[in-house]
Amino acid sequence: MRWRSLVPFSALALLPAAAQSAYTLEQVYAGDTFYDGWEFWGNRDNLTNGATYYVTKGESAGVAYTNEAGNAIIRVDNRSELAPNGLRNSVRMTTARTFDLGRLIVMDALHLPYGCATWPAFWAHAVSWPSGGEIDFFEGVNLQETNQVAMHTVSGCYADNATQATGELTFNNCDHGVDANRGCTFVDPRNGSYGADFAAGGGGVYAAELASDGISVWFFPRADIPADLRSEAATPDPTTWGLPMASYPSTTCNINQYFAPQQLTINIALCGDWAGQPGVFSPTCGMGTCADYVKDPSNFDNAYFEISSIRVFSGGLNTRAATAVAAASGIIGAIGGQASAVSAAERGRTAVGGQGGVAGAVGAAAAAAGLAALALLQRAL
Missing domain, CATH: 2.60.120.200 (Jelly Rolls)
Structure with missing residues (x-):
């Protein structure tokens, strides 16, 4: 089973082509x-x-x-x-x-x-x-x-x-x-x-x-x-x-x-x-x-x-590189005010399985949660 990203299109556009193919x-x-x-x-x-x-x-x-x-x-x-x-x-x-x-x-x-x-x-x-x-x-x-x-x-x-x-x-x-x-x-x-x-x-x-x-x-x-x-x-x-x-x-x-x-x-x-x-x-x-x-x-x-x-x-979506990019894209969404603190924390727990960021509220709390998600990913890989 391969994951399907929930990253907004604007963030997905930033992913390398290999991760999308x-x-x-x-x-x-x-x-x-x-x-x-x-x-x-x-x-x-x-x-x-x-x-x-x-x-x-x-x-x-x-x-x-x-x-x-x-x-x-x-x-x-x-x-x-x-x-x-x-x-x-x-x-x-x-x-x-x-x-x-x-x-x-x-x-x-x-x-x-x-x-x-x-x-x-x-x-x-x-x-x-x-x-x-x-x-x-x-x-x-x-x-x-x-x-x-x-x-x-x-x-x-x-x-x-x-x-x-x-x-x-x-x-x-x-x-x-x-x-x-x-x-x-x-x-x-x-x-x-x-x-x-x-x-x-x-x-x-x-x-x-x-x-x-x-x-x-x-x-x-x-x-x-x-x-x-x-x-x-x-x-x-x-x-x-x-x-x-x-x-x-x-x-x-x-x-x-x-x-x-x-x-x-x-x-x-x-x-x-x-x-x-x-x-x-x-x-x-x-x-x-x-x-x-x-x-x-x-x-x-x-x-x-x-x-x-x-x-x-x-080129399958489920590569080690793709999971890292997905987590990074979630942080981009958080910093841009598109992810809530709750969904960003959830992203940190599921990033290794391939889930990206989801749309939500704005603010520094969301960005901080996104950074925490990346830290969790780094420990898992």
Whole structure:
């Protein structure tokens, strides 16, 4: 959800153009240049303790490439036999740049990895983790049938049990130190959001809005992709898309406080701390261990992403800069005699959520309240 300013037109005219604009295309990862701007891990999976070696860019020819259709293929090696306890080649790649609030991140994919032992994800995280937060747009393990979205933060951030979303909130504490870093999690009720059903439906689009008043994630099957996401020239407007699948409003998690600029990461882990747990692996994948399953390359024929594009749009109203400008515009209104002391104080409490100044009475008391609002904003950011 994006805020709508209540600043009088005369004050709004003073805002920078970027703070008033709709989303416009900022970055595209697609086609032969898809892999430009990504850094490859080049190490074993020492983060989730999986049976995976994440290749360097120089080693990636068989697992990260562009197919004849011009789509990016990011996959697990499905050719090599492994010795016992061997590590299977896979990919973990992260954008060199970061993206701050006020961004819309859109992945258009035709196929997503699935199958026993696999643990794929498309996610965003701060350079300094966990203090800068993490949001998982797409993630699952083994033969999971639907996608789950999760946020992971330091202590104090929660999902709102009363929030409006189409997904089911299954855990509301985002603290990475609680319940083995489960995160505050929404589960998509639609089978088409994951696995074989996703591919059979022609794939679809995941879209995530990172805004100061909340983080929201949508999934659109191929047949239901909004018109304003179907071309690179489009200017998306999430307010027209209906309820998101997952929604994390800043009312229960101050997004400005808990989320620093984010890098994007795509990876496919194998086994490890989640997919490889006997209580997780065995119920859907049968007898034997996850490590034994990894030895046979044919088990990973479906363990790949096929991505048409990842696009990042910027200029949304809900940026860190825009909230500061909104508070400043409220002070301008107060000094000009257009805001009351009461509404200016209220503006100070809600500025981080994006509210600006409102018309009211005149005088020094209003101006002083506006200055107090700015002080509150500075402490919150």
